[in-house]
Amino acid sequence: MADSQAQEKLLKRINELAHKNKAEGLTVAEKAERKQLRDQYLKNFREAFRSNIEMMRIFDKDGKEVTPEKVRQIQRKKGLRDD
Template sequence: MLSQEKIERINELSRRSKTKGLSDEEAEEQQNLRQEYLQKFRSSFKSQMEGVRVVDPEGQDVTPAKLKRVKGENNRGH
């Protein structure tokens, strides 16, 4: 995830945008920070999903085929 400093800066810019408004530079900084946050969030979420295995009550692996394919593709790359 992002550093605590960057998260605090995102929040600060958000508060300021609601009260005083942002300069062009601040608006650009806010957009860049948001994009970085989303990129890291998506990457983290994807990693978590790739570690998921679905098992039914009988103990059978019922992980969706698409997720199995993604896992296989990523394991070949490592």
């Protein structure tokens, strides 16, 4: 929950800076803050996305697991699989 709230807070501030930029422009400090916030937001997004992919198991319509081997290897390395 805290991660979600942190992401929302980052996004809210990014949007505030975007609106200010359109309306009146940003100071040098605000531009630096915007870049730092965007970088942090993307880092957090990528980490969450990677985690979701690594946890995923894929099955075909017949119920046979077809998770790509690369993902299976990552899951085994992290102790998420026992096969």
